[in-house]
Amino acid sequence: MENVLRLAVQKSGRLSDDSLKLIRECGISFTQAVGKLKSEAYNFPLEFLFLRDDDIPQYVAEGIADIGIVGENVLLETGENVQLVEKLGFSKCRLAIAVPRDFGYESVEDLQEMSIATSYPRILQSFLDKHQIQAHIHEISGSVEIAPSIGLANAICDIVSSGSTLMSNGLKEVELVFKSEAILIAHPQLSEAKTQTLNQLQFRIQSVNRANNNKYILMNVPNESIPKIIDILPGMKSPTVVPLAMSGWSSLHSVVQEDEFWKIIEQLRQAGAQGILVVPIEKMIL
Numbered sequence: 001m002e003n004v005l006r007l008a009v010q011k012s013g014r015l016s017d018d019s020l021k022l023i024r025e026c027g028i029s030f031t032q033a034v035g036k037l038k039s040e041a042y043n044f045p046l047e048f049l050f051l052r053d054d055d056i057p058q059y060v061a062e063g064i065a066d067i068g069i070v071g072e073n074v075l076l077e078t079g080e081n082v083q084l085v086e087k088l089g090f091s092k093c094r095l096a097i098a099v100p101r102d103f104g105y106e107s108v109e110d111l112q113e114m115s116i117a118t119s120y121p122r123i124l125q126s127f128l129d130k131h132q133i134q135a136h137i138h139e140i141s142g143s144v145e146i147a148p149s150i151g152l153a154n155a156i157c158d159i160v161s162s163g164s165t166l167m168s169n170g171l172k173e174v175e176l177v178f179k180s181e182a183i184l185i186a187h188p189q190l191s192e193a194k195t196q197t198l199n200q201l202q203f204r205i206q207s208v209n210r211a212n213n214n215k216y217i218l219m220n221v222p223n224e225s226i227p228k229i230i231d232i233l234p235g236m237k238s239p240t241v242v243p244l245a246m247s248g249w250s251s252l253h254s255v256v257q258e259d260e261f262w263k264i265i266e267q268l269r270q271a272g273a274q275g276i277l278v279v280p281i282e283k284m285i286l
C-alpha cells in the first residue's frame with residue numbers, strides 16, 4: 001500500500017521501550033515477535049524495522065525506512081540528511097566533557113593539547129573548533145568512561161544523564177557539549193500519500209505528548225477567593241466553576257502544565273483552595 005510508512009526504531013536499548021510506548025499511546029496496535037527484524041501495525045498504515053540506533057539516520061536518509069526514532073546526538077554525529085519532524089521528550093541526556101576529579105579545571109582553554117576519548121568525534125570536533133581548541137580526539141566505541149584511568153586519554157566526551165557513572169569512575173563533568181532527546185526524523189522527500197500518514201501520526205504524537213505534560217486539576221474554593229485563584233493559575237482563560245452543594249463554595253477545574261502546578265501549589269492553598277485533585281489527561285487535542 002502506497003501510504004504505509006516504514007518506521008525504524010531501536011531494536012533493544014535505551015530508546016526501544018519509550019519509542020514503542022509512544023506508538024501504543026497513539027492508539028496503534030502491533031506485536032513484536034522476539035528476534036524479528038520487521039513487524040506491522042494492525043490498525044494504522046505503519047510498519048516497523050528494528051535496528052541498531054546508529055544505523056537509523058542512514059536508513060531514513062536512503063529511504064529504506066521512511067521515518068525513524070533516534071537520539072538527536074546520533075543524528076548529529078552521523079550528519080545524515082533527514083528532516084527533524086518532532087522532538088519527543090524522552091531519552092533526555094547530555095553529551096559532556098569530563099576530566100579526572102583531581103584535575104584543576106578552570107576553562108575550556110585547559111583542553112588545549114589534551115587527548116579526549118569519545119564515541120562522538122564529529123560533535124566533539126565541532127565543539128572544539130567553536131572554542132578554537134586543538135586537541136587529540138581518540139575515537140572508541142564503548143566504555144569511554146574508563147579511558148582516563150587506563151591511560152588512554154586525559155579526558156572524555158560522553159553521554160551523561162545523572163552523572164553517577166562519571167562519579168564512580170573518578171571523573172567530573174566540566175563542559176556541556178550538546179543536550180539531546182529522542183526525535184522523530186523523516187526522509188526528506190516522502191510521497192504525497194506517505195506525507196499524509198506522517199501528518200496523522202504527528203498529530204497523534206502531539207496530542208499524547210501534550211496530554212503527558214499537562215494535568216487536569218480540580219479544587220474546592222470559597223466563592224470570594226475565585227478571582228484570586230484565577231489570577232494564580234497560569235495561562236488560563238476561563239476555568240470551569242461549578243457550585244458545590246455547600247453554599248458559598250465552588251469547584252474550580254482547569255488544565256495546567258505539571259511543572260507549573262508544583263510552583264503554584266502553595267499559593268493556591270494560601271488563597272483558600274482545598275481538596276486539590278490532580279488528574280492525568282489521556283489525550284489533549286487543541
Ligand code: ATP
Binds near residue numbers: 010161182
Ligand atoms: P545500539 O545497540 O542500538 O547501538 P547503544 O548502546 O548505542 O545501542 P543506548 O545506550 O541504548 O545505545 O542509547 C540509545 C540512545 O539513548 C542514545 O543515543 C542517547 O540518545 C540516549 N541515551 C543514552 N544514555 C542515556 C541515559 N543515560 N539516559 C537517557 N538517555 C540516554
Ligand code: ZN
Binds near residue numbers: 052053054
Ligand atoms: Zn548505538
